Amino acid sequence: MKPTKTIEILLVEDNPADILLTEEAFSEAEFPHRLHVARDGVDALNFLRRQGPYAGVPTPDVILLDLNMPRMGGLEVLDVLKADAELRNVPVIVLTTSRAENDIWRSYNLHANAYIPKPVTVSEFIDVIQSFRAFWFSTAALSPKHQP
Secondary structure, eight states: OOOSSOEEEEEEOOOHHHHHHHHHHHHHSOSOEEEEEESSHHHHHHHHTTOGGGTTOOOOSEEEEOSOOSSSOHHHHHHHHHHOTTTTTSOEEEEESOOOHHHHHHHHHTTOSEEEEOOSSHHHHHHHHHHHHHIIIIISOOOGGGOO
8 A cells, every 4th residue: 555645754864874875765665655854852852842943843644763873872762753743753763883682672661663773785774674664665554643
C-alpha cells in the first residue's frame, strides 16, 4: 500500500555528511515525502513546537533522531518528547552511529519506537531507508493523528 499523502519526516542530525547521505538515500526512496532537518536537539524542539523560524511547519509523521549532538543530545530530546502530551505519539526512530548497549537500552527505556545503527555505505543506507518506508508506511499502523 502506497502512502496517499506526503510523509513529513524530521531528521535531527548535526553531521553535514550524514544529512547529505540521508537526503541521498531518501531521494532514492519511491514514496512522497518531505525531509525537514533540525541540526540539534534544541532546533528539533523548536521545530516540533513551531517556535521562532519554524512557525507554521507541519507536525512530522516520524522523527529520525541522532543521539550525539551539540547543545541537546538525542536522549534528552527523546525524554522531552515522550513527556509531552502533544508530541509523545510521534514515532521516533533513533538513527545513530552508536552501537553501545547502554544507548540502545536508554533509547528504548525512553520509549523510542526503533533503534537503527547507521549504515556506512550509501547502498546500505538506501536499503535501510527502503525497509524503513516499507515498515512504517506500509506495514505498521500509525496513530490516527499521524497516519499518511
